[in-house]
Amino acid sequence: MSSYPYPMLDKPSMIWSRQTDKSKDIKVHEWIETAGEAEPNWEDYDVTILGVPLSKSSISTSAASENPEAMRQAWKAFSTYNLDEEIDLAQLKAIDLGNVKQHVTNIEYTHQQIQDAMVAMRTNHPHTLPISMGGDHSITAMLVKGWKQAHPNENIGILQLDTHFDLRDPKLIGPANGTPIRNLIESETIQGNHVHNIGLHGFFNAKELKDFADKAGLHYTTMKQARKKGISNAINYALHQLEEEVDTIYLTVDMDVLDIVHGPAAPAATPGGMYSEELFEAVQIAGQHIKVKAMDIVCLDPRKDVGEQSVKSAVHTMLSFLTGYCKR
Amino acid sequence: MSSYPYPMLDKPSMIWSRQTDKSKDIKVHEWIETAGEAEPNWEDYDVTILGVPLSKSSISTSAASENPEAMRQAWKAFSTYNLDEEIDLAQLKAIDLGNVKQHVTNIEYTHQQIQDAMVAMRTNHPHTLPISMGGDHSITAMLVKGWKQAHPNENIGILQLDTHFDLRDPKLIGPANGTPIRNLIESETIQGNHVHNIGLHGFFNAKELKDFADKAGLHYTTMKQARKKGISNAINYALHQLEEEVDTIYLTVDMDVLDIVHGPAAPAATPGGMYSEELFEAVQIAGQHIKVKAMDIVCLDPRKDVGEQSVKSAVHTMLSFLTGYCKR
Amino acid sequence: MSSYPYPMLDKPSMIWSRQTDKSKDIKVHEWIETAGEAEPNWEDYDVTILGVPLSKSSISTSAASENPEAMRQAWKAFSTYNLDEEIDLAQLKAIDLGNVKQHVTNIEYTHQQIQDAMVAMRTNHPHTLPISMGGDHSITAMLVKGWKQAHPNENIGILQLDTHFDLRDPKLIGPANGTPIRNLIESETIQGNHVHNIGLHGFFNAKELKDFADKAGLHYTTMKQARKKGISNAINYALHQLEEEVDTIYLTVDMDVLDIVHGPAAPAATPGGMYSEELFEAVQIAGQHIKVKAMDIVCLDPRKDVGEQSVKSAVHTMLSFLTGYCKR
């Protein structure tokens, strides 16, 4: 595999075989190209998709490591044409780079590979929009650190859709999936007041994490507040707030923001959360914003799915985000 | 089985055994009679129910063939009394005619039997309301052709609840479940502008099908539009539009119009769709309209169900439609 | 087990082992204490939780008997802190008393134990708020009879969230899970006009039960009516109505009030029901009302659950009720 452009990446485990020569009215698996032996001509591409199959860093056992492959399997069922918006995503050129290499027993090493992968993408083809498919939420800290390393002068904001603050202390449990936001703040990659979390609800965050959030100046809109004002208003409000302060907004979608009924595959799924149509609307609005320059989708364990409900929603989330991107 | 009235039908595989002599406060399985050896006195009946267990004609493998039997098993859990509307369906006399005979390897033959069954019903007892339980969506083309054959002078309109246009080209794949509306238009059974589809959304229809729809003059209200204006308004709007132009409105409910969370058993279920309460409201309104003279429920594969969520919703859909019918 | 205070109770089958000495930012299983060998000092406690693992009295076979243990297992995933309301339930002192003893073959005997358990609680520590985890709905009749026995001069009202009236005739089927409200009325434990049921819908109640309800003066708000006026308005209306007439309002939550998609584990779950967020809002409002003095959660069969969707919702229902209680 000597000629493959990124040493920290594995090629996708399988390649969809195109059955037709059609260039329009195609399915998503016919649209997203797959990185092969030779280095792509990066200038041709608008969007790069990266698998980050790490979930050993999860507090409770998770097979979110299998999500990138599951999403690749599931996107075969989607067309590129979005009827609601009359937009064909095939106007974008997209490539699947494969997966970040995983060490079986050394999480720190894997985390470094993830950061390196983002640095490489931002260095080699900074004009492409990077979409990452987790893995658990620990990867967001590494991906944002990679962005910061590549763009040290940028102020980075985080728009987080999540049931949780993710402010647990990495000193106690290492860079696990409950810690990425705190990790980013404490490493001074971002500022606390450049984070806006939407979707918090219920009995799933300790009081001390809320206190930390308040002290750090985090912004957050609970699920109840978001529903009251309307999801689109909540997102627009957050984007307006962040755009004043930062150069880049990184959108991170923890699939456990969905109600347990709408996203059963998130290991920490709970009742009382967001509905999938609300999530699609939220990310489409975010995708439309000029400063939103990267996104990831995390914490979806396909083994816990019911049918393919959650994996299909994850793919739809990615495509809705790109629909917004096309509308810029 | 010589005396059974319809040569193209099999008797229901089993007959619910009545345990009581009650004539009110009964369950649906005690209310719907079952066709037996002797020909019924058709004048007594208001509603005929027909199973159409064909899903070999599906693009992807489907066991929608098992839906008629699954609905019959499930309706035992329903009373005839609708508390919301204070209406007792038992005021209607209903009979289950059994299933259209299926050929194991000759789909064309089976399709002809389906058409013949509708012709027979319209000829022998045109006063009864025919409800068909699919099977996949290919059967709708045959049922409507049967109606047209029996009533050649009628203009037939289609009110379709579906995630899909069903406008794929039968020349390429035969009369499969992605083709019924195109099949009906191209065979000049109906006119394109006599179709109104409600529920289209997301990434599940190719651009070329939308172009075909627009060219053929089809009407459609996407899920997003329907939610914005309210489901009842969307349905009423479609009914008003059709009633101007046609003599008969045929209501066809593709269960994949439901969100994947509400109707997991539809082989093509997707996130972002209709909720079951919205569907029940929609069909009740349609059932109330004087020109709606037939309905079918298609594309539900009970093997994909979660518990009996989807099958129970299919039965409820049928009963909500009949509730509307009682309110005429 | 000689020293355990209640002869009609079994100790909980297992005791969560506390791993920390933390007294705040704890999980629910670290907060709720477990009754042990010695009699607790009742004055310290605000809330008592009782398991009532009886479902032999169900009309259709149910493993709701396993619900108390399932809820105990599931509450480990919840924190005591409610972020939406900024309330920490740990301000209340709560104890799990274990389960009412069950006879393997004598339901009448078990029913008596249930009534005795309520009498004992109301006699020994009437200041605590009793929460009961069923079991099927037959237990509500016994628990309310126990309350009446302990407080013979009180007028007791029932706020029932249910898809069903529960007015079937105990003379025909004994004190089964379809009968508790009728049982309470006919035994003159309560008056018919002191019941308010919210959540009735669809084809799941016989006409004769509605007639009985109307004759007995029961109040009810169907699901459709509740949605139209808003769940919080419906609940507040019911509470206002009851508070005029009764001394104590007993809140009983039949989990089948949830839509089958939101509460798949209720044996009688149906489409068209309440959503979990609506249920949480409803019980929180009830918990806030000064006259609501007891609650139970019934008819949840964990074996029918999808993941832990329903059991988690049951725990959330209990915690939302207690959130309201804290806001008094």
Add this chain to the structure above:
Amino acid sequence: MSSYPYPMLDKPSMIWSRQTDKSKDIKVHEWIETAGEAEPNWEDYDVTILGVPLSKSSISTSAASENPEAMRQAWKAFSTYNLDEEIDLAQLKAIDLGNVKQHVTNIEYTHQQIQDAMVAMRTNHPHTLPISMGGDHSITAMLVKGWKQAHPNENIGILQLDTHFDLRDPKLIGPANGTPIRNLIESETIQGNHVHNIGLHGFFNAKELKDFADKAGLHYTTMKQARKKGISNAINYALHQLEEEVDTIYLTVDMDVLDIVHGPAAPAATPGGMYSEELFEAVQIAGQHIKVKAMDIVCLDPRKDVGEQSVKSAVHTMLSFLTGYCKR
């Protein structure tokens, strides 16, 4: 339902509808007739099949109550012709009598109905072979008591295939499913030394029950012993032993005798048990024995099944037994 012959029976809930006039090469559901309104001419029949849907008497919650209906559904997949033995069961005339009426809350009452049903069968048509489909193992005590009541002078032996002794004390838990053999011994319906149990193994019987067995003179062959000598030898040995001493051998098959892999639906299924082919061989041999005059199949909870593995095995067990019967 006035004319139905047995007041303690419900008709089968549904009747298979015959689709052909064939009298040979038929399926089991076309062969077994169903009791209807009129009294059958008993002399025509060789075999009567009775459903006993009682499992409220189970120590742990069980839906074995659903087994009779599940077996009826499953036998549609079986032909009457046994290729291994070149025997067609259709040479016997068989009738399904329906189910013993169940009281929702009074187990004692239901137990009496079960006993009465056996008395009625032995009185009205003693020449037929009664096969009972449980239900849990408590029913065996009632069925055998019914036999004794009808034939007071007979010595009855029990050939029991079971992982358990079923010698728990009815004084402690009532006539539950762990007690039937002790119940029969203590009520002097049978003698302890007229019982032979095959299939005991592992860690699933308390020492005190073995002591009781030894004291009562019970015979038993553990699974390990049975495998060592061969299942057919073990069964033949047990039959020879019993035939010396008793007039009638009652065969009771507790499906938990199967290894958990072969019979996953038995609530108490364990590893280390019998394989299905061994069970079929065992019951065929028993069926061939002139003194084996009744059989039952108990403790199979279809909700716990994997696919239909266990229910199909239960039907096969019944048919293998009848194959033996034909070979007499």
Add this chain to the structure above:
Amino acid sequence: MSSYPYPMLDKPSMIWSRQTDKSKDIKVHEWIETAGEAEPNWEDYDVTILGVPLSKSSISTSAASENPEAMRQAWKAFSTYNLDEEIDLAQLKAIDLGNVKQHVTNIEYTHQQIQDAMVAMRTNHPHTLPISMGGDHSITAMLVKGWKQAHPNENIGILQLDTHFDLRDPKLIGPANGTPIRNLIESETIQGNHVHNIGLHGFFNAKELKDFADKAGLHYTTMKQARKKGISNAINYALHQLEEEVDTIYLTVDMDVLDIVHGPAAPAATPGGMYSEELFEAVQIAGQHIKVKAMDIVCLDPRKDVGEQSVKSAVHTMLSFLTGYCKR
């Protein structure tokens, strides 16, 4: 897709992406090559693998159409090295040709494509060993007809591992999955006495089919007989018998020959069948025989599988057969 060598084939839907350059100690998915754009140099290859995803021809609804893809996914978990026999399958060069094109609604057309595919393989590269992954058993008739068309002077024998005779009448149900052996006999492709079926058992074949078999001179060894004499003896006996009379032995493995516990995914799985280790032994012996020149594996519906038990067994069956082939 103009340059792809076989017009009646679709390329495999996906291609495993090799992650290493290793040529030994590889996994099966690294070993089996995949047909691409250019025509392979057929002389290099020893084994060709063909997917035949047809199951519309099944009597009961089946998703055996998904088996070829499921086997391709599953063989990633197997190494080429067989430790039991110390044989590395990688000594053979194998290529996956993809799938026979499927018509959505015309089974006759698809059947012709299947026959054509076999003709093409036997014409273009008759030195390769063809292995076909069904689909249902109807395909065997087409594949053997294709062989006969390519080799009209050969006498073809069938070694069939099956619970069923597959002798139902194609005149009644068309060339469905219950008919292939009769189809081949009646079309004079083979002679009845050149068939040997091993694995028949239980209540799953009508008497008239046995009569047909006896009249046609078919050989068969029931499961019971095979176990008594030992599986390897039974297979060797059948091979010896056939080798006398025929030029080519075609091995067809209907996965429903497995006990329902060992092969839960076969739609017609039954208790009392073959164990997987017995099946592996049987096919390895067959693979070793010089006259066995083709094999297929049919009637496995992956949607019915438990975990991947059956699909893994199907892959193991193919590899065990090839192990035998290496030992020639």
Add this chain to the structure above:
Amino acid sequence: MSSYPYPMLDKPSMIWSRQTDKSKDIKVHEWIETAGEAEPNWEDYDVTILGVPLSKSSISTSAASENPEAMRQAWKAFSTYNLDEEIDLAQLKAIDLGNVKQHVTNIEYTHQQIQDAMVAMRTNHPHTLPISMGGDHSITAMLVKGWKQAHPNENIGILQLDTHFDLRDPKLIGPANGTPIRNLIESETIQGNHVHNIGLHGFFNAKELKDFADKAGLHYTTMKQARKKGISNAINYALHQLEEEVDTIYLTVDMDVLDIVHGPAAPAATPGGMYSEELFEAVQIAGQHIKVKAMDIVCLDPRKDVGEQSVKSAVHTMLSFLTGYCKR
């Protein structure tokens, strides 16, 4: 938790609450005591049970981390009395020490805790028999290293029941679950010729691992060989061979040695493996051998189980081993 004796251990998460005062005829959960606040009097104990919930070290994602808790839940269904052998395990005094502390992101740290736990047990109470419940197979290397650290002069042999050699190279993937035997050999904890593996079969070991095994002098008996000579003979042969050479035999049971049908929960389960009754026989014989001084059970992922088939087999394996131990 200051007074808990082992700093590297967490207390069991829950404690079974004894409902009776019985000291005989008890269930396993009443027999095995649970370590609490105070240090036990070690002299009283014969057997110590340790949970090692580590599976982050697995090559493919595994929730074997949940096995210790699953076994604790499941052993409630077992009695201490083994009827087959007429032995009551309650004659041994056993204590559950809880679980080795797990770091969320640092596997190396956790591995050290595991080794330390074994050292502590061998130092503080070397007379007790240590049984460890994994976790994945990587833990065996750490446990044996701990033994060696505590007993540096002992020669340690390994009796391994496994489908795999576990000889992959730790230099490539770290101390993962495919490496423990090689890890132990290369670290000179044990000698290659002091290992005997029983159960290897099929296509699940690379040729290079067999070559390594042969070079290192490992002994192994394939599944096929073991079945041919009889499992008990194979085990006895291995024990005799090892007893000549070593002081201590460590028994390690990888649950994937079971056939996929008998042990579906092993992540690497395959067809063609051992049956559960064979495994129970094997470990009972090993338990009886004087030099077998420790055992572990690994690689069982309860989330993959079918019912509780595999977890129950794991508990039975532990109890069968202890049965042998009692027979010394």
